Amino acid sequence: MNSTKEKVQSMLRKLPDDCTIEDIQYHLYVLGKIRQGLQIADTQGVLQQAEVEGLLNKWLIE
Template identity: 75%
Template sequence: MNSIKEKIQSILNQLPDDCSIEDIQYHLYVLEKIRQGLQVAEREPILQQEEVEGLLSKWLIE
């Protein structure tokens, strides 16, 4: 597995040379949120389609 430093270097290599610090921060933020989401997905039970539809039906107006 790549170290965090290698992952950041990969991100920097993919960004244009004239990117801003905010661009870099945004990409790091998005990757961290994805990482956190994947960790939650591994821990939490998986819902079936019918269960999700039942939960959403309480919020959605048809």
């Protein structure tokens, strides 16, 4: 598995040369949120599509 530093370097290589500090911060933020979501999914599990649709229908009707 790649180290955090290697992942950041890979991300930076994919960004355009004229990207701003804010662009880099945004991409790091998104990657962090994705990693957090995957960790939550691993520990707490995920909902099936039908369960999510049922919850949305309940919430939207109320």
